[in-house]
Amino acid sequence: MQTQSSNLQSSSPYDVVIAGAGPVGLFLACELRLAGLQVLVLEQSQDPHSALKQLPFGLRGLSIPTLEAFHRRGLLEDIEAAQRLASGAIKSAAHWMQQTRRPAGHFAGIQFYQDNIDVAKWPWRLPTPADAGVAVDMETLESVLAARASRLGVEIRRGFGVDAVAASDEDVTVQAAGETFRGRWLVGCDGGRSTVRKMRGFDFVGTDPEFTGYSVEVELADPDKLSLGRNYTPTGVYTYAQRGTIAMVDFDGGAFHRTEPITPEHVQKVLRRVSCTDVTITALRLAATWTDRAYQATTYRKGRVLLAGDSAHIHSPLGGQGLNLGLGDAMNLGWKLTAAIRGDAPADLLDTYSRERHPVGAQILDWSRAQVAIMRPTPSTRALQAIMRDLIETRDGASYFAERVRGVSLRYDPGGSHPLVGRSVPDFELLDGTTVGERLRTAKGLLLDFDARSPLQALASRWSGRIDYVADDARDRLGLSAVLVRPDGFVAWASDGAADEEEAAQAASRWFGESAARASA
Incomplete structure (x- = not known):
């Protein structure tokens, strides 16, 4: 893929500085480089590799808007090729891929199935490579995006965490690892604890956590005491996959998250309480905690500083919506920021980024909260779960949840009377053979x-x-x-x-x- 040369003259060395070299920051950098802009990505971590990005904990499902975005930029083939190399490992890491019925997703662990989905309810869709379900680990996805960014000429500096930010009406100055960088714009893609967001004083509001979630890889003296798959108990929820991989939720108000070291003794105590067994852990190989804290920036732009991905919104990882939400931010922002820098954008174009993406983020946060509500270990919640299982097994129910989880229902409000306006364009196959x-x-x-x-x-x-x-x-x-x-x-x-x-x-x-x-x- 060739890049277009920029005819801009700027006193700043970079058109855009991006804080964070995760998938969102890298994808945004690729979008900006397609227009020939000068892009610098600063990443705090020196080493991009992490056990939590690898299988099994790094496994993520990609939604239809994400797959469409990658297809429209020629990235889907690279991701699918990398995914095929790891397909065996992915199938063994995802307990739901080993079922006889093909699962299409879940809501609070309640699965719906492909054979129940009525695609006739989606009249504005045509067959497309983006319809193929793709699961990929975070490390593979990041490596594909980093390779594309490097080929396009994005400058990536690792070991450069943002220490200070100063913004004027003309540019932004960023200090990182003892060096100073200037750009016409700064985009914070630096995660849920975003330094950029905090330094620029973005309001970040939402709801506090109800639980501490655990992702652990352990050795068990008596693994048969745990049931494979997702299990609801009177005290919590746990999912057990082969090879000692466990995810569990302890409704403690998020008290343990990042407050104490995660020891084998603590994990065993929580596992016994949540699983209602006396299972014994003999070794703790890997452990991380997370919560259902759901917060969102009230706006995604303040002057020449913007937010995308987890910097703009955080929520529980239930349902795997966070990665897809952030990549959608990048796709929406990239062309608008490019036009603003080029000087041919309408006056309010960049403001439509926050106007369009903020409601999408708010909806996902509520979707996450609803899942937490139906997971609580109470008799009333268990009764509600039974009703939800009946509904989700119906054709209309499965179709509704598939539409929401897969992102098919995504629609902006750009004005216009036609029902297709604001929706993703169907992947028309033209008579010349192109799409x-x-x-x-x-x-x-x-x-x-x-x-x-x-x-x-x-x-x-x-x-x-x-x-x-x-x-x-x-x-x-x-x-x-x-x-x-x-x-x-x-x-x-x-x-x-x-x-x-x-x-x-x-x-x-x-x-x-x-x-x-x-x-x-």
């Missing part, structure tokens, strides 16, 4: 003109360099005549009849700024 996903790899907008109307071609030419015009029919156009697509793959305007060029022009102006012709007038 919309492939056409989006340059990170430009697209104007799909299925009827090859010359007025739409003229409209696209007014935004030359920002919108690619495609005059070709699709094998299944879903009754549409034309679609305007943002660089992140979300629909800005659509028509299913005679194309309204004026409405299309208004949408283009809203998302891509002044036309080139008007700007040069």
Whole structure:
């Protein structure tokens, strides 16, 4: 993939400084480099490797919006290739992949299954490589993204944790590891305890934890005393996989998280209480704690400083939503920040990042809280679980939960009357053999003109360099005549009849700024 050269002249050495070289920071860096921007990534950890990023604890499922984003940037093939190499290890690490029915996800551990999902409820979807379920470990995902970032020319400095931040109206100064760096913008992708967020005084509000969660790898003297899979008990929840891998939840109000060393004696005490057995631990190989604390920044932007990923929102890892939420932030922010730096963005374009992504984050936090509520070890909660199991086993129930968990229901509110506006664009297969996903790899907008109307071609030419015009029919156009697509793959305007060029022009102006012709007038 080639990068486009930037014609910007800046007094700052970098267009964007990103704090954090996790998946969100690396993916955002790749997005910015597609436009030729100068990007520096500062990462506190010297070594990117960690046992908690590897299997089994590093296993993550990728949602449909995440897979679509990777497909639209040509990353999905790399991730799938890396995933295939580890497929055997992934299957053994995920107890749910060994079931006879193909699971499609879960809500608070209550599974729903692929054979129960009614995809007819999703009329704006077409077959796409992004429909394939992909599970990947965090270390593999980070290595793929880091390799792509390096090929694109992103500068990554490890062992450079942010120590101080100063921002003006023109740029941001960052001190890290005794050095000073300047950028036109700073994006904090430095995790739930974000230094950038704290130093810039972002309000961070939410709900405190109800439990301490444990992820441990142990040797057991009597492993048969534990039941494989996910288990609800009168005192908590535990999931036991082969090879002594255990995840458990202790409803202690989060009291133990990061307060004391995690010892074998403590883990055994909690495991016995949660499992209601007298199981004995003979060795503790690996242990980490986590909670269901759910907090969110009230805004994702303050001046020239922005937040993405866990820096902007934290919640329990139940359901694996956090990684996908952060990668969605990066996909939404990348093209908008690029346009702001290029100087051709509408005045409020960058503010739409927080306006669009904050409600998505808030919804995920509530989704996480709802799962915690149904996991509490009380008789009333157990009764509610039984009702939920009945509902989730129905076709409508499984379809609803699949839509939420997979991210199919994601829709922004960019304005416009057509029901496709604000949704992810279907992966139309054009008659020339290409797909919309492939056409989006340059990170430009697209104007799909299925009827090859010359007025739409003229409209696209007014935004030359920002919108690619495609005059070709699709094998299944879903009754549409034309679609305007943002660089992140979300629909800005659509028509299913005679194309309204004026409405299309208004949408283009809203998302891509002044036309080139008007700007040069």
